[in-house]
Amino acid sequence: xxxxxxxxxxxxxxxxxxxxxxxxxxxxxxxxxxxxxxxxxxxxxxxxxxxxxxxxxxxxxxxxxxxxxxxxxxxxxxxxxxxxxxxxxxxxxxxxxxxxxxxxxxxxxxxxxxxxxxxxxxxxxxxxxxxxxxxxxxxxxxxxxxxxxxxxxxxxxxxxxxxxxxxxxxxxxxxxxxxxxxxxxxxxxxxxxxxxxxxxxxxxxxxxxxxxxxxxxxxxxxxxxxxxxxxxxxxxx
Numbered sequence: 584x585x586x587x588x589x590x591x592x593x594x595x596x597x598x599x600x601x602x603x604x605x606x607x608x609x610x611x612x613x614x615x616x617x618x619x620x621x622x623x624x625x626x627x628x629x630x631x632x633x634x635x636x637x638x639x640x641x642x643x644x645x646x647x648x649x650x651x652x653x654x655x656x657x658x659x660x661x662x663x664x665x666x667x668x669x670x671x672x673x674x675x676x677x678x679x680x681x682x683x684x685x686x687x688x689x690x691x692x693x694x695x696x697x698x699x700x701x702x703x704x705x706x707x708x709x710x711x712x713x714x715x716x717x718x719x720x721x722x723x724x725x726x727x728x729x730x731x732x733x734x735x736x737x738x739x740x741x742x743x744x745x746x747x748x749x750x751x752x753x754x755x756x757x758x759x760x761x762x763x764x765x766x767x768x769x770x771x772x773x774x775x776x777x778x779x780x781x782x783x784x785x786x787x788x789x790x791x792x793x794x795x796x797x798x799x800x801x802x803x804x805x806x807x808x809x810x811x812x813x814x815x816x817x818x819x820x
Contacts, residue, residue, distance in 0.1 A: 615805040616665040620785070621648025629662035636786065641800035642747040642819035645677055652786040654683045654796025660789075664692050664781035665804035666709065673809035674802075675751040677819055680713055680720050681797040682744040688712045688788035689795035690802060694728075694781040705729050707778050711750060712736075712793070718744050722768055724752040724761035730774045735761040737769050747800070747819040755808040765811040 619625040621641055623632075634657035641649035652658070666672050676690055694707035705728060712723035714736065723736035735752070742748060742763055751762040759773040785802075787794045803815055 614807065615803060617804075618661075618665075618785075618802045619647050620650035620659075620799050620801065623650075623659075626661060626663075631660040633658045633660070634786075639798055641798070642677060642679075644819045645800050647800075649679070649798040649800035650786075651798045652689070652795045654681075654687070654794050656794065658787040658791065658794065659785040661783040661785065663783060664694055664778065665783070666692060666778065666806065667694065667780045668777050669806040670775075670777050671754050671756050671806070671808040673751060673753045673805040673807070673814070674709060674711075675749065675805075675814055676711060676802045677747060677749050677800040679747045679798045679800075680715065680744050680795075682715055682718060682720075683796035684793070685715050686712065686793045687715065687795045687797075688793040689786055689797075689799065691784045691787075691789045692778070692781065693783065693789045694778040696779070707781075708789075709752070709778075710788070711752070714738060715744070716741060720744055722750055722761055722763050724750075724768075726752070726754075726759060726773065726775065728776055728778060730776050733759055733771050733773050735759065735769045735771065740768050744797075749814065749819055751809075751811075751814055753808055762811055762814070765814060767811075 636657040637651045639649050639651045690711035692709040696704045707728040710725040713720045714723055719741035721738050721741050725734045749764050753760050754775050758770050760770040761768040
């Protein structure tokens with residue numbers, strides 16, 4: 584039986600920084616957090632598995648494997664927002680989209696928000712999504728908060744499905760940018776403010792829509808701006 588074939592909660596994994604991670608000055612938090620989906624214990628936060636995501640081989644440049652999502656009901660729900668409190672950031676991932684539905688929302692960081700009487704929640708969040716066009720896809724990066732609401736999606740910048748790719752979104756204090764395999768996809772000036780603590784979903788949006796068809800090897804969250812030559816995933820294609 585596939586060890587991931589039924590829903591369950593993995594608690595008590597701890598929330599200590601991974602070995603080798605520097606501490607973000609003045610915060611007590613690690614400067615970077617890495618989730619390796621071939622080793623779910625690396626996530627180090629409460630984890631709920633839904634559906635039957637399946638372990639598979641990852642890219643040769645990132646030994647340790649990956650997790651395959653079926654695009655129907657496979658998902659992870661994680662009790663952590665790894666970029667909470669960060670004023671600048673680099674949010675990276677290595678994944679392999681395998682085609683399928685046009686809209687796929689596969690990595691979602693959601694801030695918890697206190698209810699304010701008479702006001703609707705803002706929906707403060709980060710998203711990695713893709714738009715699929717047959718055997719090609721385009722990246723859709725998104726960030727939203729009280730002072731910002733920015734989408735970076737460029738349908739003319741397409742990439743082949745069925746291959747491993749590195750994607751990133753960054754913020755340097757002024758400009759929000761998205762990248763595929765180290766190449767700039769687009770940018771915009773954003774009045775970003777740090778997000779609060781929250782949770783995350785992998786393989787689907789946090790409200791269980793737009794499931795992802797493909798594999799994810801790694802996600803990396805850095806609480807400072809990185810240039811493309813500082814990205815850790817490189818070009819795994």
